[in-house]
Amino acid sequence: MTPEVLAPWISLTLSVIALLSIVYGWFTSGEKAVAADLTAHKEAVSKGVKEVGETVSDLERRVQALEGELRHLPDREQAHRMEIALEKLNGRIDNLATKLDPVSAIADRWQELILEQAKK
Structure with missing residues (x-):
């Protein structure tokens, strides 16, 4: 094979590789943003779960205190x-x-x- 015959094929192959790289980069660039958003949402949910857990613990303590006060009432x-x-x-x-x-x-x-x- 002569270089004149291979040159168009090599050029086409390199163009396809470049085009595929651009398409892959375009599709995966949003993936980073989605991953960052997902991480932020996970942190917010875990923080909310902790706050809810603390609130439930406070309410349990208050209920126990009220039950203790109500035990001696007639x-x-x-x-x-x-x-x-x-x-x-x-x-x-x-x-x-x-x-x-x-x-x-x-x-x-x-x-x-x-x-x-x-x-x-």
Whole structure:
């Protein structure tokens, strides 16, 4: 083969290689940007996951504190029994108040008697 016959074939081969290099570079150049974006998104997601985990931990602590505070409070049955006891106590106080009315009247009359005797 003579160089005049090989020259067009070598030129065509080199042109195809150059064209393929350009096409490959064009397609893979966006790949770097996508990889950078993907890395940024992964970092943002991991940061968000950490923040959510911290928030959940804070909420768990707060719930545990509230549960600890609520354990010693009376339940529904105990509150009902206390209401009944208070009603009984109010009834007894009202009964005592009605029984003390005559005593109060006696005290008032006694005071009037003492004041009248003091005037004499």
